[in-house]
Amino acid sequence: MRSDRKTAGAKAEGKSDKTRRRILDAAALVLRHKGFAGTRLVDIAKVADMQAGSLYYYFGSREELVAEVMRTGVCSAFDAVTRRLAEMPAEASHVDRLCAAMETHLLFLVEQSDYASATIKLIGQVPKDMQQQQIATERTYGKLWKQLLRDARDAGEIRADLNLSAIRMMIMGALNWSVEWHRPENGPAEHIARDFIAMVMHGLAVRR
Amino acid sequence: MRSDRKTAGAKAEGKSDKTRRRILDAAALVLRHKGFAGTRLVDIAKVADMQAGSLYYYFGSREELVAEVMRTGVCSAFDAVTRRLAEMPAEASHVDRLCAAMETHLLFLVEQSDYASATIKLIGQVPKDMQQQQIATERTYGKLWKQLLRDARDAGEIRADLNLSAIRMMIMGALNWSVEWHRPENGPAEHIARDFIAMVMHGLAVRR
C-alpha cells in the first residue's frame, strides 16, 4: 500500500507520482483516439509501458482512471482560458475577451491537451453516474462562459435579443465538435479559430 | 430462415418487416440515450418487447444492427433537409435556403428522429471500420451542405473571405452538439434555431 508521506499541496513529485501521471497521460492519449468503449486497459498499459494488472496499484478501477482524466481535462481547459484572460490588457473590451476565450479553448482542445479532447469525446459515452459527476465539475467552467457573454451584453457590445444560454451551448458545440473532425492537415487551428470568430461576431451575411 | 418473397421496393410491409422496424426503433431510442458502450442487447430487446436472443433472427450481429440505425439516421436527415429545400419557393435566396437547412437539421435532430440523434452520438464511439463506412454514407449529406454554402458565396450573399469547409464543420458542430445538451425544458427547438441562425448570419456584435 502507498504511504501518504506528502502533505496536501506538496510541490516535489516522487517517482510514484511520475508513474501515476504517466498512466494518466497514456489514458488520455488512448481515450482521445479510441473513446470509452474502444479503450482497453491493456492499450493504456502498453502506452504507459507496463502490464495491465499494475494499473491497479495506482487506480482502484478503470472507471476511476477515466474519471480522473476527465476531471483533469475540464480543469486544465478552465485554467488555460483563465490564464489567457488574466494576461489581457486592462483596456480589452468584453468582446475581445470573449474572442480570446474562444480561441484559447479551441487551440487547447485540438492541439494542446489530450486530456481536454478526450474529455469532450467521453462526455456522451460514459455511464450516467460518471456523467453527473462530470457535469458538476464543468459547472465552474460553464459559469465563466456565461459571465463572459453576460458582461459583453450588459456593456452593449453584443446584441441583447438572443437567448445567451443557447448561444453559449452552440458556441461550445461548434468548438467541441472540432475534436471529431479536425486533423492537422485541415490547416492550423489558428485559422479555423479566426474564421469561426469572424462568423460568430460579424455573421456570414454580407453587410449592406 | 426468412424467405425473400418480396421484390425490391415492394410497398406492402408484412409482420416480419414491422418487427424488424420495431427492433430498429428500440435500438435507436436506447442508443440515443445510452450510447454505444452503454447499450446492451437486452436493453434493446426489452424496449422491443422480446428476448435478446430473438434479435438474431433479424440481424446477424449487434454491429449490424447499430450500423443500420446509423445508416438510417443519416439518410433520414438528408431526406428531411432535401424535402424542405424542395418545397421552398423558387425565388428564395441562397441564404434563405441555407437557413432553412440549418433549422430543419436541428429540429429533426432534437425532436423528430431518434435515429438521427443516435447517429450523431455514435459517430465518435463506434469501431474504426464502422466509422469508415459511416463517413462514406455521410459524404452525400456533406456535399449538400457544401453546395449550399458555395452557392450562397458565389451569389455574393455571404462573405467570401472564409474557409467554407471549416465554417461548415463549425455549423454542423453547433447543431450536432445539441444532442448532448438540449432538453425540452430548454425551450422549443424553434427558438434555439432562430437565435443560432441570427448569430451565424448577422453576428453577435452590435451594428455600428
Added chain:
DNA sequence: AGTTTTTTCGAATTACGAATAGAAAATATC
C-alpha cells in the same frame, strides 16, 4: 549487506454480455 517497503509482474479468476442452437409457440398454407 541485510532488511523493509514499494512497485511490478503475470497467471488465474471473475464478470459480463454477445452469440448459438434446439425446442416451443405462433402463424400461414393447403
Added chain:
DNA sequence: GATATTTTCTATTCGTAATTCGAAAAAACT
C-alpha cells in the same frame, strides 16, 4: 384440421476484458 413455415424463447456456450492475488523484482533505508 393437418402440415409446413416462420417466429420466438430459453438455456448454454463462448470470448473478451476487467479485476485479483501471491510472488518476484526494484528501490529505499539502516
